[in-house]
Amino acid sequence: xxxxxxxxxxxxxxxxxxxxxxxxxxxxxxxxxxxxxxxxxxxxxxxxxxxxxxxxxxxxxxxxxxxxxxxxxxxxxxxxxxxxxxxxxxxxxxxxxxxxxxxxxxxxxxxxxxxxxxxxxxxxxxxxxxxxxxxxxxxxxxxxxxxxxxxxxxxxxxxxxxxxxxxxxxxxxxxxxxxxxxxxxxxxxxxxxxxxxxxxxxxxxxxxxxxxxxxxxxxxxxxxxxxxxxxxxxxxxxxxxxxxxxxxxxxxxxxxxxxxxxxxxxxxxxxxxxxxxxxxxxxxxxxxxxxxxxxxxxxxxxxxxxxxxxxxxxxxxxxxxxxxxxxxxxxxxxxxxxxxxxxxxxxxxxxxxxxxxxxxxxxxxxxxxxxxxxxxxxxxxxxxxxxxxxxxxxxxxxxxxxxxxxxxxxxxxxxxxxxxxxxxxxxxxxxxxxxxxxxxxxxxxxxxxxxxxxxxxxxxxxxxxxxxxxxxxxxxxxxxxxxxxxxxxxxxxxxxxxxxxxxxxx
Numbered sequence: 176x177x178x179x180x181x182x183x184x185x186x187x188x189x190x191x192x193x194x195x196x197x198x199x200x201x202x203x204x205x206x207x208x209x210x211x212x213x214x215x216x217x218x219x220x221x222x223x224x225x226x227x228x229x230x231x232x233x234x235x236x237x238x239x240x241x242x243x244x245x246x247x248x249x250x251x252x253x254x255x256x257x258x259x260x261x262x263x264x265x266x267x268x269x270x271x272x273x274x275x276x277x278x279x280x281x282x283x284x285x286x287x288x289x290x291x292x293x294x295x296x297x298x299x300x301x302x303x304x305x306x307x308x309x310x311x312x313x314x315x316x317x318x319x320x321x322x323x324x325x326x327x328x329x330x331x332x333x334x335x336x337x338x339x340x341x342x343x344x345x346x347x348x349x350x351x352x353x354x355x356x357x358x359x360x361x362x363x364x365x366x367x368x369x370x371x372x373x374x375x376x377x378x379x380x381x382x383x384x385x386x387x388x389x390x391x392x393x394x395x396x397x398x399x400x401x402x403x404x405x406x407x408x409x410x411x412x413x414x415x416x417x418x419x420x421x422x423x424x425x426x427x428x429x430x431x432x433x434x435x436x437x438x439x440x441x442x443x444x445x446x447x448x449x450x451x452x453x454x455x456x457x458x459x460x461x462x463x464x465x466x467x468x469x470x471x472x473x474x475x476x477x478x479x480x481x482x483x484x485x486x487x488x489x490x491x492x493x494x495x496x497x498x499x500x501x502x503x504x505x506x507x508x509x510x511x512x513x514x515x516x517x518x519x520x521x522x523x524x525x526x527x528x529x530x531x532x533x534x535x536x537x538x539x540x541x542x543x544x545x546x547x548x549x550x551x552x553x554x555x556x557x558x559x560x561x562x563x564x565x566x567x568x569x570x571x572x573x574x575x576x577x578x579x580x581x582x583x584x585x586x587x588x589x590x591x592x593x594x595x596x597x598x599x600x601x602x603x604x605x606x607x608x609x610x611x612x613x614x615x616x617x618x619x620x621x622x623x624x625x626x627x628x629x630x631x632x633x634x635x636x637x638x639x640x641x642x643x644x645x646x647x648x649x650x651x652x653x654x655x656x657x658x659x660x661x662x663x664x665x666x667x668x669x670x671x672x673x674x675x676x677x678x679x680x681x
Contacts, residue, residue, distance in 0.1 A: 218671045219267075220274055232266040238322055238330045240494075241503060242295060247334035250341060250657065258494060269333060271664050276336040279343060283335035291331045300431060301424065315442060316503060344660045345653035350645050358644050361588040362636050365603050366627040369580040370558070370572060372551035374543050374620035381542035388534050392527050399530055400522045404470045407492050408454050409514035410444075410463055412437040419509045430509065437504055437511045444513075445501060454501070454515050470520065488512050548614070551621045555614055568611065568625045584630075599624060 214226045239248050248254055251272070253265030276282070293304040298312060313324060392399065418429040440461050447457035458465040468484060470477050475489040482489070485507040491514060495502055498516045505512040554575045561571035572579055580599075585592065587600045599622065606612050606626040614623050 215673045217673055219270055219668050221669070223673075224270065228270075229266060232269055233262060234322065234326065235269070235330045235333065236262050236265050237320070238317075238326060239334065241316060242327070242330065243297060244330070244334045247337055250337050250654075251661075267665070267670065268661055271661070271668050272333065272336050272340060274668070275664055276340060279340060281336055281339045281343070283332050283339065287335055288328055288331050291335060292327070301428070311438070315438065319445075341653070341657045345656050348649060348652050348656055350648045350652065354648055355641055355644050356632065356637075358648060359632055359637065359640055360604050360629065362586060362640055363632050364584045364586045364630040365582065365600060366584065367582045367600070367603050368568065368572075368625045368627065369582065369599055370555065370577050370623045370625070371580055372547055372554070372577070372614075372621040374540070374547040377543040377546045377550070378539060381539050381546060383535050383538035383542070387538055388531055389527070391534050391538060392530065396524065396527075399525045401525055402472050402474075403522045404472050404520045405492055405516050406467070406469045406518045406520075407471060407514050407516055408465045408467055409488065409512055410441075410454075410458055410465055411510060411512055412440070413510040434504065434506075434511060437513070441501070441504065441513055448501060467517075485510075485512070488514060492516060544620070547620050551614055551623075555611075555623055559611065562611065579625075603629070 215223050216226050216229050217224045236248070236253060239253075245254070248265060251265045251268040253261045255261035255264070292298065292309075298308050299305055300308065313327075317323065317327060412433055414429060414433055418426070421429055440463065443461055444454070444457045444463075447460060448454065452460075455465045468477065468482060471482055471484070471489065471492060473489065473493050475482050475484060475486060487505055487507045491502055491505045491512075495514075495516050498518060500515065502512075502514045505514070554577050557575045558568070558571040558577070561574060562568060566574075569579075582596070582600060585596065585600050587597070587604060592600065595617075598617070602612055602615060602622075602624045603626045606624070608626055608628045610626055612624045612626070614621050
């Protein structure tokens with residue numbers, strides 16, 4: 176599977192080394208070449224990066240996603256909302272990692288790469304590496320997409336480089352008990368009063384004029400565009416209800432059997448597609464029905480209403496680059512999907528009549544929010560002044576004419592809290608008893624919270640939650656430190672995009 180397992184190849188490797196040296200002499204001694212830089216994309220660490228290298232790294236990004244190396248992709252910024260931007264960040268950061276790793280003495284061994292590959296869930300059966308699945312993955316998912324076994328090993332090796340660098344960079348990080356106790360406030364019940372400032376009371380006096388709406392459109396029309404939508408066909412493989420109730424190994428075995436069946440079925444469908452058959456007929460040939468979803472947007476909506484499709488299916492829809500291309504298997508709980516993009520409706524400029532009402536509503540909300548915020552600030556200043564003069568919070572709020580909402584015995588971490596209660600009570604986490612917080616925004620206007628008291632943290636709660644809080648805080652600080660190191664490394668790399676880099680394919 177790996178170089179460490181490949182024996183008696185010294186002669187071949189010698190030939191490759193010689194050819195590599197010749198290639199480097201030819202590629203980098205460009206003094207006499209007349210067509211210089213036509214494929215140059217960027218300059219990093221003083222070296223030119225060509226489009227072929229960017230394309231290779233882009234394939235590595237796709238392969239990492241297919242292998243389920245999500246920690247690796249996330250650490251290099253590859254899981255953002257914008258796929259194009261995420262892929263660019265991933266590629267640039269990976270080039271930096273590949274440069275920095277040798278300088279830090281980091282060289283993942285073939286044995287380590289082999290262990291990671293063996294541990295990948297998609298290559299296992301009942302928790303153990305399955306050579307048959309490995310071979311099937313190579314033939315059915317790597318080869319058709321133009322990948323090789325070597326590229327898979329290189330991608331896994333890169334993931335190990337990131338993991339090892341992250342470990343080195345974040346090794347000095349430690350979390351103190353005081354930090355943990357402060358974070359543990361989410362398990363301590365609080366009594367508080369909320370000062371509410373509703374925006375709706377000011378909306379009638381904030382109606383926009385026709386001139387304001389028209390001016391807004393002219394100023395912002397370049398950004399007033401419809402969202403891209405896609406129409407798809409998809410196939411569904413799901414466990415029967417009786418098997419969905421299974422637990423443990425029995426459930427895992429049933430799910431694995433379904434996954435294997437889906438792989439074999441899709442293999443047959445791909446063969447039919449290659450012969451020119453459309454997806455609907457290819458699906459019918461194997462007793463499946465291809466379902467349709469029209470005008471699907473990236474947020475999962477259809478014509479302004481929820482589509483009901485799983486988020487993973489919607490995300491996969493917008494990852495596919497070509498229409499008429501069948502995706503790989505996508506899992507969502509007890510179900511597996513495969514999809515094909517049938518058509519794409521690109522974003523377009525919206526006409527004034529299409530957005531006038533929305534613009535009017537937006538301007539009205541903005542004006543009302545500004546008026547409400549000014550009024551809330553004045554009221555809050557008046558309450559603070561009264562409290563400084565010695566009056567209680569309740570008296571000061573009453574004199575300012577502001578109604579309060581009482582929260583009593585609310586635990587911030589309680590999952591039973593409503594979304595609004597969670598948002599309100601979270602504002603108490605940075606306050607001390609008897610302290611009035613700052614003005615904060617809310618969907619309905621503004622609020623400020625006064626913390627009356629916080630219950631003490633019991634020994635039982637501390638023992639129960641201290642380990643997970645410590646682990647979470649440590650992980651968060653490590654991530655922040657690694658991102659800061661990566662940012663500094665990017666500055667040191669002196670990245671420069673070259674003229675014409677955006678042109679051409681890739």
